[in-house]
Amino acid sequence: MLKAILNRIIPHPQLTGFLLLTWLLLVNSISTGNVLLGLIIGLLIPGITQPFWPDRPKIARPLKAVEYVLLVLWDICVANVTVARIILFKSNANTHSHWIVVPLEVRSPEAITILAGTITMTPGTVTSMLAADASHLLVHCLHTDDPDAVRDEIKHRYERRLKEIFE
Amino acid sequence: MTEQMNVTLALIAALPFVGALFPGLMIRAGRDACALSAGWATLSALILLLTLAPSVWDGETVVFQVEWMPLLGLNANFMLDGLGFLFGCMILGIGLLIILYARFYLSRDDPMGQFYTYLMLFQGAMLGIVLSDNILMMVVFWELTSLSSFLLIGYWKHTVAGRQGARMALTVTGLGGLALIGGMLLLGEAAGSYDLTEILQRREAIQDSPLYMPALLLILLGAFTKSAQFPFHFWLPHAMAAPTPVSAYLHSATMVKAGLFLMARLWPVLSGTDAWFYIVGTTGLVTMVIGAWIAIFKDDLKALLAYSTVSHLGLITMLLGFGTTAAATAAVLHIINHTIFKAALFMTAGIVDHEAHTRSIKRLGGLRHLMPITATLAIVTALSMAGIPLTNGFLSKELMLEEAAHTTWVSNPWIVPLFATIGAVLSATYAFRFIAHVFLGPVRHDYPSKPHDPPFGMYAAPALLAVLVMVVGVFPEATVGSFLQVVADSVTGQHLHLHELKLWHGFTPALGMSAAAIIGGLVLLSAYVPFEQFWKALPHPEAKAVFDAIVTTLHRGCGYFSNVLHDGRMTKYIAIFAVTTIAAGLYAFSSGPYLPGTRPMLTPTLVDYVGALLVISSTVAIINYHRSRLLVLVLIGINGLVVSIIFVRLSAPDLAMTQVTVEVVTLILMLLALHFLPKRTPRESSWNRIGRDMAISGAAGIAVAALAYALMTRDFSTISGYYLENAKPGGGGTNVVNVILVDFRGYDTFGEIIVLGIAALTIYALGEALMDGKASRTLANWVQHYPYSKDRHPLMMVVATRVMMPISLMVGVYIFLRGHNDPGGGFIAGLVVAIALLMQYMASGFSWASERIHIPYHSFIGWGVLVAGITGIGAWFAGQPFLTSAFGYVHIEPIEEFELATAMAFDLGVFLTVVGAVMLALYSLSRIARRTGETVNVAPMDFDPSAEDPLEEPR
Amino acid sequence: MELIAEILVSALLVIAGLFGLLGSWGLVKLDDTMRRLHAPTKATTLGVGGVLIASMIYFAVFLDHLTFHELLITAFLFITAPITANFVAKAHMHRDIKERDLPPTGGQYGWAGYDEIGDAEQPIDTK
Amino acid sequence: MEALLAIIIGLQTAGGLYLVMRLRTFSVIIGTALLTYSVNLFLFASGRLAINMPPIYSKYAEGYTDPLPQALVLTAIVISFGMTAVVVLIALGAFLESDTDQIDVRRDPQDLDLDPDEVPLDVDSREPGLQEPKGDFAQ
Amino acid sequence: MITYALYFATVCFSIGLVLNIWRIRNAQGVVDRILALDTMVVNAIALIIIYGILENTAVYFEVSLLIAMFGFVSTVAYCRFILRGNIIE
Amino acid sequence: MNHWIIAPVLLPAMFAAVMAMAMRHDLLLQRVFSVAAIVALVMIATGLFVTTLDGTVQTYKLGNWDAPFGIVLVLDRLSALMLVMTSLLAFGVVLYAVGSDWDSRGRHFHALFLFQLMGVNGAFLTGDAFNLFVFFEVLLIASYGLMIHGGGGMRLRAGLQYVVMNLVGSTLFLFAMGTLYAVTGTLNMADMALRVRDIAPGNEALLLVGGALLLIVFGIKAAAFPVHLWLPGTYANAPLPVTALFAIMTKVGAYAILRMYTLVFGADAGAVGDFFAGILLPVGILTLVIGATGVIGAKLLPRQASFSVLASMGTLLIAISLFSEAGTTAALYYMVHSTFAAALLFLVLDLVQDSQGVTIRAPGGLVASLFFAAAIAVAGMPPLSGFLGKLLVLDASRGLPETPLIWAVILTTSLMLIVGFGLRGSRYFWKPLDPNFTNPANLDADGEPHPAHPIKPLAVTAAFVPLVLLIMLTVAAGPIMEVLQDTALQLRETGIYIEAVLGPQAEG
Ligand code: NA
Ligand code: NA
Numbered sequence A: 001m002l003k004a005i006l007n008r009i010i011p012h013p014q015l016t017g018f019l020l021l022t023w024l025l026l027v028n029s030i031s032t033g034n035v036l037l038g039l040i041i042g043l044l045i046p047g048i049t050q051p052f053w054p055d056r057p058k059i060a061r062p063l064k065a066v067e068y069v070l071l072v073l074w075d076i077c078v079a080n081v082t083v084a085r086i087i088l089f090k091s092n093a094n095t096h097s098h099w100i101v102v103p104l105e106v107r108s109p110e111a112i113t114i115l116a117g118t119i120t121m122t123p124g125t126v127t128s129m130l131a132a133d134a135s136h137l138l139v140h141c142l143h144t145d146d147p148d149a150v151r152d153e154i155k156h157r158y159e160r161r162l163k164e165i166f167e
Numbered sequence B: 001m002t003e004q005m006n007v008t009l010a011l012i013a014a015l016p017f018v019g020a021l022f023p024g025l026m027i028r029a030g031r032d033a034c035a036l037s038a039g040w041a042t043l044s045a046l047i048l049l050l051t052l053a054p055s056v057w058d059g060e061t062v063v064f065q066v067e068w069m070p071l072l073g074l075n076a077n078f079m080l081d082g083l084g085f086l087f088g089c090m091i092l093g094i095g096l097l098i099i100l101y102a103r104f105y106l107s108r109d110d111p112m113g114q115f116y117t118y119l120m121l122f123q124g125a126m127l128g129i130v131l132s133d134n135i136l137m138m139v140v141f142w143e144l145t146s147l148s149s150f151l152l153i154g155y156w157k158h159t160v161a162g163r164q165g166a167r168m169a170l171t172v173t174g175l176g177g178l179a180l181i182g183g184m185l186l187l188g189e190a191a192g193s194y195d196l197t198e199i200l201q202r203r204e205a206i207q208d209s210p211l212y213m214p215a216l217l218l219i220l221l222g223a224f225t226k227s228a229q230f231p232f233h234f235w236l237p238h239a240m241a242a243p244t245p246v247s248a249y250l251h252s253a254t255m256v257k258a259g260l261f262l263m264a265r266l267w268p269v270l271s272g273t274d275a276w277f278y279i280v281g282t283t284g285l286v287t288m289v290i291g292a293w294i295a296i297f298k299d300d301l302k303a304l305l306a307y308s309t310v311s312h313l314g315l316i317t318m319l320l321g322f323g324t325t326a327a328a329t330a331a332v333l334h335i336i337n338h339t340i341f342k343a344a345l346f347m348t349a350g351i352v353d354h355e356a357h358t359r360s361i362k363r364l365g366g367l368r369h370l371m372p373i374t375a376t377l378a379i380v381t382a383l384s385m386a387g388i389p390l391t392n393g394f395l396s397k398e399l400m401l402e403e404a405a406h407t408t409w410v411s412n413p414w415i416v417p418l419f420a421t422i423g424a425v426l427s428a429t430y431a432f433r434f435i436a437h438v439f440l441g442p443v444r445h446d447y448p449s450k451p452h453d454p455p456f457g458m459y460a461a462p463a464l465l466a467v468l469v470m471v472v473g474v475f476p477e478a479t480v481g482s483f484l485q486v487v488a489d490s491v492t493g494q495h496l497h498l499h500e501l502k503l504w505h506g507f508t509p510a511l512g513m514s515a516a517a518i519i520g521g522l523v524l525l526s527a528y529v530p531f532e533q534f535w536k537a538l539p540h541p542e543a544k545a546v547f548d549a550i551v552t553t554l555h556r557g558c559g560y561f562s563n564v565l566h567d568g569r570m571t572k573y574i575a576i577f578a579v580t581t582i583a584a585g586l587y588a589f590s591s592g593p594y595l596p597g598t599r600p601m602l603t604p605t606l607v608d609y610v611g612a613l614l615v616i617s618s619t620v621a622i623i624n625y626h627r628s629r630l631l632v633l634v635l636i637g638i639n640g641l642v643v644s645i646i647f648v649r650l651s652a653p654d655l656a657m658t659q660v661t662v663e664v665v666t667l668i669l670m671l672l673a674l675h676f677l678p679k680r681t682p683r684e685s686s687w688n689r690i691g692r693d694m695a696i697s698g699a700a701g702i703a704v705a706a707l708a709y710a711l712m713t714r715d716f717s718t719i720s721g722y723y724l725e726n727a728k729p730g731g732g733g734t735n736v737v738n739v740i741l742v743d744f745r746g747y748d749t750f751g752e753i754i755v756l757g758i759a760a761l762t763i764y765a766l767g768e769a770l771m772d773g774k775a776s777r778t779l780a781n782w783v784q785h786y787p788y789s790k791d792r793h794p795l796m797m798v799v800a801t802r803v804m805m806p807i808s809l810m811v812g813v814y815i816f817l818r819g820h821n822d823p824g825g826g827f828i829a830g831l832v833v834a835i836a837l838l839m840q841y842m843a844s845g846f847s848w849a850s851e852r853i854h855i856p857y858h859s860f861i862g863w864g865v866l867v868a869g870i871t872g873i874g875a876w877f878a879g880q881p882f883l884t885s886a887f888g889y890v891h892i893e894p895i896e897e898f899e900l901a902t903a904m905a906f907d908l909g910v911f912l913t914v915v916g917a918v919m920l921a922l923y924s925l926s927r928i929a930r931r932t933g934e935t936v937n938v939a940p941m942d943f944d945p946s947a948e949d950p951l952e953e954p955r
Numbered sequence C: 001m002e003l004i005a006e007i008l009v010s011a012l013l014v015i016a017g018l019f020g021l022l023g024s025w026g027l028v029k030l031d032d033t034m035r036r037l038h039a040p041t042k043a044t045t046l047g048v049g050g051v052l053i054a055s056m057i058y059f060a061v062f063l064d065h066l067t068f069h070e071l072l073i074t075a076f077l078f079i080t081a082p083i084t085a086n087f088v089a090k091a092h093m094h095r096d097i098k099e100r101d102l103p104p105t106g107g108q109y110g111w112a113g114y115d116e117i118g119d120a121e122q123p124i125d126t127k
Numbered sequence D: 001m002e003a004l005l006a007i008i009i010g011l012q013t014a015g016g017l018y019l020v021m022r023l024r025t026f027s028v029i030i031g032t033a034l035l036t037y038s039v040n041l042f043l044f045a046s047g048r049l050a051i052n053m054p055p056i057y058s059k060y061a062e063g064y065t066d067p068l069p070q071a072l073v074l075t076a077i078v079i080s081f082g083m084t085a086v087v088v089l090i091a092l093g094a095f096l097e098s099d100t101d102q103i104d105v106r107r108d109p110q111d112l113d114l115d116p117d118e119v120p121l122d123v124d125s126r127e128p129g130l131q132e133p134k135g136d137f138a139q
Numbered sequence E: 001m002i003t004y005a006l007y008f009a010t011v012c013f014s015i016g017l018v019l020n021i022w023r024i025r026n027a028q029g030v031v032d033r034i035l036a037l038d039t040m041v042v043n044a045i046a047l048i049i050i051y052g053i054l055e056n057t058a059v060y061f062e063v064s065l066l067i068a069m070f071g072f073v074s075t076v077a078y079c080r081f082i083l084r085g086n087i088i089e
Numbered sequence F: 001m002n003h004w005i006i007a008p009v010l011l012p013a014m015f016a017a018v019m020a021m022a023m024r025h026d027l028l029l030q031r032v033f034s035v036a037a038i039v040a041l042v043m044i045a046t047g048l049f050v051t052t053l054d055g056t057v058q059t060y061k062l063g064n065w066d067a068p069f070g071i072v073l074v075l076d077r078l079s080a081l082m083l084v085m086t087s088l089l090a091f092g093v094v095l096y097a098v099g100s101d102w103d104s105r106g107r108h109f110h111a112l113f114l115f116q117l118m119g120v121n122g123a124f125l126t127g128d129a130f131n132l133f134v135f136f137e138v139l140l141i142a143s144y145g146l147m148i149h150g151g152g153g154m155r156l157r158a159g160l161q162y163v164v165m166n167l168v169g170s171t172l173f174l175f176a177m178g179t180l181y182a183v184t185g186t187l188n189m190a191d192m193a194l195r196v197r198d199i200a201p202g203n204e205a206l207l208l209v210g211g212a213l214l215l216i217v218f219g220i221k222a223a224a225f226p227v228h229l230w231l232p233g234t235y236a237n238a239p240l241p242v243t244a245l246f247a248i249m250t251k252v253g254a255y256a257i258l259r260m261y262t263l264v265f266g267a268d269a270g271a272v273g274d275f276f277a278g279i280l281l282p283v284g285i286l287t288l289v290i291g292a293t294g295v296i297g298a299k300l301l302p303r304q305a306s307f308s309v310l311a312s313m314g315t316l317l318i319a320i321s322l323f324s325e326a327g328t329t330a331a332l333y334y335m336v337h338s339t340f341a342a343a344l345l346f347l348v349l350d351l352v353q354d355s356q357g358v359t360i361r362a363p364g365g366l367v368a369s370l371f372f373a374a375a376i377a378v379a380g381m382p383p384l385s386g387f388l389g390k391l392l393v394l395d396a397s398r399g400l401p402e403t404p405l406i407w408a409v410i411l412t413t414s415l416m417l418i419v420g421f422g423l424r425g426s427r428y429f430w431k432p433l434d435p436n437f438t439n440p441a442n443l444d445a446d447g448e449p450h451p452a453h454p455i456k457p458l459a460v461t462a463a464f465v466p467l468v469l470l471i472m473l474t475v476a477a478g479p480i481m482e483v484l485q486d487t488a489l490q491l492r493e494t495g496i497y498i499e500a501v502l503g504p505q506a507e508g
Helices: A002-009 A013-027 A032-052 A062-089 A109-121 A147-166 B008-029 B031-051 B053-057 B082-105 B112-131 B135-153 B160-191 B203-208 B212-226 B235-241 B244-253 B256-265 B274-296 B301-322 B325-356 B372-386 B392-405 B415-438 B456-474 B476-492 B509-526 B528-537 B543-565 B570-590 B606-624 B629-649 B653-674 B687-712 B720-731 B736-744 B746-772 B774-780 B795-818 B826-844 B846-852 B857-877 B902-930 C002-029 C038-062 C069-096 D002-020 D025-045 D067-098 E002-025 E030-054 E061-084 F003-022 F027-052 F077-099 F109-125 F129-147 F153-184 F189-197 F201-221 F230-237 F240-263 F271-297 F301-322 F325-355 F365-379 F385-396 F403-430 F457-475 F477-492 F494-502
Strands: A098-103 A125-130 A136-141 B003-005 B061-069 B074-080 B887-890 B898-901 F058-061 F072-075
Touching: A013 A032, A013 B795, A013 C069, A032 B795, A032 B846, A062 A109, A062 A147, A062 C002, A062 C038, A098 A147, A109 A125, A109 A136, A109 A147, A109 B795, A109 C038, A109 C069, A125 B795, A125 C038, A125 C069, A136 A147, B008 B031, B008 B061, B008 B074, B008 B112, B031 B053, B031 B082, B031 B112, B053 B082, B053 B476, B061 F477, B074 B082, B074 B112, B074 B135, B082 B112, B082 B244, B082 B256, B082 B325, B082 B456, B082 B476, B112 B135, B112 B244, B112 B256, B135 B160, B135 B212, B135 B235, B135 B244, B135 B256, B135 F385, B160 B203, B160 B212, B160 B235, B160 B543, B160 F385, B160 F403, B203 B212, B212 B256, B212 B274, B235 B244, B235 B301, B244 B256, B244 B301, B244 B325, B256 B301, B256 B325, B274 B301, B274 B415, B301 B325, B301 B392, B301 B415, B325 B372, B325 B392, B325 B456, B325 B476, B372 B392, B372 B415, B372 B456, B372 B509, B392 B415, B392 B456, B392 B509, B415 B509, B456 B476, B509 B528, B543 F271, B543 F403, B570 B687, B570 D002, B570 F153, B570 F201, B606 B629, B606 D002, B606 D025, B606 E002, B606 E030, B629 B653, B629 D002, B629 D025, B629 E002, B629 E030, B629 E061, B653 B736, B653 B826, B653 B902, B653 D025, B653 D067, B653 E061, B687 D002, B687 D025, B687 F153, B687 F201, B720 B736, B720 D067, B736 B746, B736 B902, B736 D067, B746 B774, B746 B857, B746 B902, B746 D067, B746 F003, B746 F109, B746 F129, B774 D067, B795 B826, B795 B902, B795 C069, B795 E061, B826 B846, B826 B902, B826 E061, B846 B902, B857 B902, B857 F003, B898 B902, B902 D067, C002 C038, C002 E002, C002 E030, C038 C069, C038 E002, C038 E030, C069 E030, C069 E061, D002 D025, D025 D067, D025 F153, D067 F129, D067 F153, E002 E030, E030 E061, F003 F027, F003 F058, F003 F072, F003 F109, F027 F072, F027 F077, F027 F109, F058 F494, F072 F077, F072 F109, F072 F494, F077 F109, F077 F240, F077 F325, F077 F457, F077 F477, F109 F129, F109 F240, F129 F153, F129 F189, F129 F240, F153 F189, F153 F201, F153 F230, F189 F240, F189 F494, F201 F240, F201 F271, F230 F240, F230 F301, F240 F271, F240 F301, F240 F325, F240 F477, F240 F494, F271 F301, F271 F403, F301 F325, F301 F365, F301 F385, F301 F403, F325 F365, F325 F385, F325 F457, F325 F477, F365 F385, F365 F403, F365 F457, F385 F403, F385 F457, F385 F477, F457 F477, F477 F494
Parallel strands: B003 B061
Antiparallel strands: A098 A136, A125 A136, B061 B074, B887 B898, F058 F072
């Protein structure tokens, strides 16, 4: 009963928390008034957006998520250097681009999206398209001589972790 | 001359108009009732007029004055003197007879109520002319006679002749009427008054004035057109398309005499100059001769009579033109006589037409035996027209010849008498022809209808007039002598010592001329057949052809010109507008002193140059690639982006934010519309055109740039300091721009949100209209010309939106709340929220999303306007004007102090309107799209891999 | 402390500037739209990210004004950049790349842009 | 700076006007959008230019630029947004209803009918109805 | 030192913008241009932030926030137009 | 402070908002509220008008901010007159729209109608130049909605032209506004007037540029040559009752010219004032000539009527251009007259079309009589007020070097109008329909002619509203002229206005 009511009031507890945080980032001051206001907004907005997000995934292991974020951040830095080197020092003719098909095991749309995003933000790869049934990812690789290795790394480095986080 | 105020005069003037109201209603009670209702008013007016006769006979002027437009000098002033009395009697007396006659003349198919209404309107107008004391008032009635005669001539509107004749009369008399307006205004200025009683006293002032000549010409133009003087005579015969009662009334007895009346009325002040003599006298003489000449050869009874009327009007005009009192007296007498015999003649012609079903002289003859009464009446009156002794026509014609005999024209004593005699000969000829070819001779067997005398009601009126012809003709002094004296006195403005009117004056030149006329007439008639051959061999310059050519050319020329100018080519309109603006700006600039500005300029940095480069190149690219529409939208996005960066650079964060947000919403709308529009613009303009447009727009650009530069580089003093000082203390906000928007100039903002609201309503209404029209069919048959990607609601976008939308909404709230103190505010917040929703629509489709969050668009707009309005109105309760703001600082533990301002409520109104308006516009566009038969997704994304059975029918 | 901050901020700015420039340069240099997509997607994000972090540090240290605004923009860009890139890629593929030029998915269905899934009749909205 | 801005304003005006004089509704709309940019900048510039002086109270501010034109431009932006939305929709509607997106509605200058009452000049126009009088009662 | 770094970054991003414009001028298709515009947006955001640091003010921050938001929306809209025609079907 | 001054703006706005929100599905309710609102407007406007009769100029400080910093509404004789005129016109038109069912041929007619009134009233009342722009936009955008009411390809295309022309005009308005602000540093019209009077000599050229641009803007609204070209297409293709309402739109332009170029750029502004007076006369003359030319040349009645509006605007501009007491008096009288006359004409034309299907087929007596009356009014023939108006203009323009030209043009064009209306009117109303003639526009999908609609009594009654007003304008011309003369006097005495807005010490 109580839980049901609480569910009605706070349909998205994580989102509420996230919005509160965003609010505080925005107003840039932590005061009672702002926290209260942030809470109110954090409660109201999910009320509006809730119908658009009917099945929320469970984040099973939040700590893993933090780890994942840090990993990706690091990879992004590396990615930039990698891409920089390709752009600066490789002629177009010497750049070997490939399409890479990545079969997916994660099924949650959120996980797939995060994976796709990660791929795009990290070294030399851009998620170009999903299979119609979201079972595969089409990735464009800027330069590699071993497409399979790239595929394997994606699966190993990112998808595995995402599976852990979401399932 | 003494004046006497008498309200009867107003009553007389008003009665015909009152009478005009009835026939239309009374027609339901029958034709007799209808005629009676018109006749009643006329008779009453006539009786009232006669009650004033004693005053008139005493030489008094009866006046009645009502102020109408004293500032203009246009007043409802009426006066009655001898001349007015004469015309009044003619108008009402003949009017009464015509009403009687028309009752029998018109057929059952003719709308009689309409006829009598028009007739009474005309009567009122005509009476107004002759009773007006104010010359502007006279013009009013003058124009009214043109209008009512237009209606009467066109009474048989189904006939070509009726319509043409009506238009021609309207055009010619309208022309004269307008000239008359000018003339009267000038006359009034020369005389210092518009009141006749005043004007008639100021002969010297008027004739010495430099305005005399233009006034005279304009007034005479009015008089000549109305009285059908050469060369404006041509409309009168065509006006004969009217029913005969109308011809008898308007086109012989009354309206055409309005011009004569005017000349007689103004005779004391306008006549006596050389200009008057040569213009009026000559015109009259020429008209008299030409009219009579043409009349002879007319086979149509009414045409013959019409040209005869032209001729007689010329005669009278000539007499007035001579400028002597004796001639004027003769003119007056002929006005009386012509009215009597010509009205009767028209009525008899009408009877012939009514009975024989033709008025063609060539088909008539011998009617004397079949309709003896009519024949008698016709012959008596026609003899009067010919000027045969013992008829009234003889008297005045004799006087005319007498006057003509003494008149010298450009020091030549022969010209006028000669032409007057010729005129008289021709007059006698057509009068004799009228008698001989219609009534005399053997009875024919081929009349279209068997003629016989009409019922008494129909010939009563002409009979009465025929009797008058004889009585006056035999006993002139006893019958019209004193009347003539009264009228002549009033025309000339002097007390004249008239000779007694008598039949026998002894052997005068006039008698000889008269005799010559009668003999000449008989001779010409006897030689009619060869004479007619001779006529037919002559060229016939037709005034109507000229008139038609003018009207046609005018219509064609004006139409062509107007269509070429207003040809619906918007691009041309814009070009003209641009050229005008540039020219006006340059002209204005060169018309005043200019000093260059002295304000120190800001030094641009690298970024500024880059920004400029961006705008310049994207603008050039837009022009270059403008045919590729999607590309243009991309390029214009660059332009917008840089403009907002310029705003940042130049200290306008609010502007930058607004620019960015508006940019996106506009882009979305354009993309939505472009979906249905052609994707490319064809190459259509010629190089010439492109060159022209380049030149124009280049000039405009240079002009604007120069103007902007000139303005930016000079110092000025502005009211802005006040805003900077008072925003916080007076408006409670630290963002001065926002305080201006919601407080100092909140009223502008109120208007602005209403603009948005209206825009949305318009879009909505248009969308609905398209659903019913051709567009709906076009859409239903919509064919996608390009293959579309199968990726409709992609998973990644949906998921991203799930995160982005709450944040965006929050940003919206944030921007809204901070607006009063920092960049932001209701408008931007509204757009942010709208775009957040839009993002959802893009991700999952409009239908899916709008089903899940129902936004009552109309209510948002309505409430927005109401909230803003009510916030403003709230100030009333504090005794303050609309939109007066209040703000205060609230402190509730444990929350720190915060500010509450009514301006925020106002901003809320802005917010609501913006959201509602954008959403309503999107809704309308999506509705158009759905008419193409688009399917609607029932799941947020095309394929949800996490669903238990993703390919199962979606929830 | 201030010196460290100064060095840090300067370094971040320089790096950000370089990567920003690199992103745009890549856009110019690379010869195929799919390849060009790589440059700005990554480089400019880091470019802006660097600037944003520099700004955060700068305001915190030199103006005693600790702000986290910048994190929000950073987050925004990081969330949106892959989506944008994905859309641009799809648009490019839709216009210029035939399905046969792509490797097969290896699954039951083709790539999303080319293959319709769920052919089930969907309602036609008449509202 | 002033000169740069003036050039930008002028160029946008020229470009906008040029496009407004094109023959298709879409170009015209784009043209008006460009004109809107230019006039907004112009109106903004009427308050003179200032760098880093936003009219928002701040203890660091050395001065404030003229806030009034900014408020005016804001109003103008919003209004022209509404106008643009309407014009876009009308253009769309006009296209769907008439199958053309031409802005010009050509009117033929020769498209004049003469009243049939008027007798053409080449026909003898001598007083119809009078030369051969029918009379008011002719059957 | 920071000032110089700021100038350096400014120059970099400005050149970036010029390069973007070059790409827009010499693009293979409209998608290329959309990509360039998207890059421009990012460069512009960076410039605005740098400008804020230079002028010691946070007043322009929200501008860049909105540019970030709406740059995304408009890029998606362009692409959706190319992909599907109707962007909010 | 007299809160009623804001009522002519607020009342329609609030009613329209409520209508759009709560009554959009209930036409009957919309009609009731719309008519009620307009009746209330008539009463309020009349009341306000009465309060101005004592010669005072009242102001209403919005937000309680003093001029020139806040926006003030100014109620003087002229603005009150315009309000009365607007509301009376609106009353007739809205009755007609209800009576003829025009309001049911599309959505939101009444809300747009009231918003339009709000915009017009706001433009008449405001004392602030930029606010004038805002209310121009309000009335314009509402007019766009009304113009395309009911849809249809041709109407939409014409509507698009109308919108584009006005968009360009609005852009120019802002250019003018920017120029004027940059030179004078103010937006309040009274304040601007003062600043214009002691403008620095080096700024005068730029000031003139601003004024000239503004004049073109108002010229577009007032359909002045050569920026009048939009009018015939727009008027002839809009729903005719809407065109009847648009009779006030051109007057908004005329009003703005009258206001700005007497107050700000008027005689008190010295050389600046003389400059503008000189421009306006030729413009008026050319507009009149073009209008009259079109009246003769037009083929269809609505187009002809549209050109007659041009002609009347030409006459009005001539009168305004005199910038004399008599000229302004004449202008005011002619303005009131031509507004109602145009409304009458367009309502009658709609009656004709409505009663006879698409092609006009010699309709019955009442409608024909109404057309005759309308044509008389528009052509300036007696007995209706058009004649008096023309007399006034002629009278006011005497004694000038240009008098012969003005008179010749006015009188000649009057004849052209008479000929034009006579030509078309007799053809459409008198000539029997050729039985062999079938206008494709007059046939339905099956090739059968559209049945003639019965004339709706309320519509006919509504058409009488402007006619009755014209008759009153004629009969009561004397007292009305006195009021108008006082109005003209007040308009010329700019000191009263400026003092009312800026306070007593302002002038001097
Ligand atoms: Na990657
Ligand atoms: Na798909």
